[in-house]
Amino acid sequence: MHFEYTVIEGDFVNAGSASSSVKKTLKQLNVSPAIVKRVVVALYEAEVNAIAHAYGGVVTADIESNQITMRVIDKGPGIPDIEWAMQEGNSTARPEVRDMGFGAGMGLPNIKKNVDQLNVQSTVGVGTTVEMIVNLC
Amino acid sequence: MKLKQIAELLEAKVLCGEERLDDNNDYCFSSDLMSDVLTLGDQNPIIVTGLCTMQTIRTCEMGNLEVVVFVRKKKPTPEMIELAEENGMILLSSDFSMFKACGILYQNGLKPLF
Numbered sequence: 001m002h003f004e005y006t007v008i009e010g011d012f013v014n015a016g017s018a019s020s021s022v023k024k025t026l027k028q029l030n031v032s033p034a035i036v037k038r039v040v041v042a043l044y045e046a047e048v049n050a051i052a053h054a055y056g057g058v059v060t061a062d063i064e065s066n067q068i069t070m071r072v073i074d075k076g077p078g079i080p081d082i083e084w085a086m087q088e089g090n091s092t093a094r095p096e097v098r099d100m101g102f103g104a105g106m107g108l109p110n111i112k113k114n115v116d117q118l119n120v121q122s123t124v125g126v127g128t129t130v131e132m133i134v135n136l137c
Numbered sequence: 138m139k140l141k142q143i144a145e146l147l148e149a150k151v152l153c154g155e156e157r158l159d160d161n162n163d164y165c166f167s168s169d170l171m172s173d174v175l176t177l178g179d180q181n182p183i184i185v186t187g188l189c190t191m192q193t194i195r196t197c198e199m200g201n202l203e204v205v206v207f208v209r210k211k212k213p214t215p216e217m218i219e220l221a222e223e224n225g226m227i228l229l230s231s232d233f234s235m236f237k238a239c240g241i242l243y244q245n246g247l248k249p250l251f
Contacts, residue, residue, distance in 0.1 A: 015192060016196075019199055033201065041199050101196070
């Protein structure tokens with residue numbers, strides 16, 4: 001099953017709608033609640049990141065019998081230092097992002113904690129792709 | 138502790154989920170930072186927060202956190218209540234400060250996660 005959602009820069013009202021849709025699908029597929037929570041927490045963090053930091057992008061989710069692969073592909077500005085961004089507490093979030101309860105520099109580290117495989121590729125001026133894989137059984 | 142008792146202790150208004158006030162939950166986590174709420178792993182405590190935005194509801198939806206107590210007189214919008222209802226959540230609103238609300242709940246036996 002393949003799903004695709006558009007993410008719009010700064011659209012905090014709809015932040016989480018892609019994750020919500022994936023959650024409903026996984027529940028219908030009877031995936032265990034603990035795994036569903038890990039999947040959607042990771043995807044939601046990545047979705048909020050794309051809305052907060054990037055010029056929009058797409059979220060894709062591919063569900064197979066034994067795993068889900070999620071990609072959040074944005075159109076830039078890109079992450080200059082991924083290692084720095086992966087450290088808890090490091091953030092470049094704007095004040096409005098902090099007002100929404102985010103921007104504490106915990107997104108990428110929390111994604112890492114919740115997924116089985118994480119791959120972040122970024123080119124400054126081009127964009128970032130966050131690929132997350134979670135085993136479903 | 139029954140949610141009904143929590144609502145009484147905090148003199149809280151029940152905004153949705155009234156039919157589930159007999160449900161029990163013995164754990165509580167309070168934060169205005171949704172990034173922290175997203176790190177609770179497989180635990181599903183009551184959330185006490187003064188952050189009253191659509192993302193409060195979304196974050197709790199993702200984290201399977203079904204009970205949210207808004208403090209400091211924060212009132213969610215109709216859209217937030219609608220999203221909470223869609224997800225089977227229970228929303229309470231108290232005029233108390235977060236410190237006072239948490240103090241009362243702790244004194245009456247609600248437990249912290251850590």
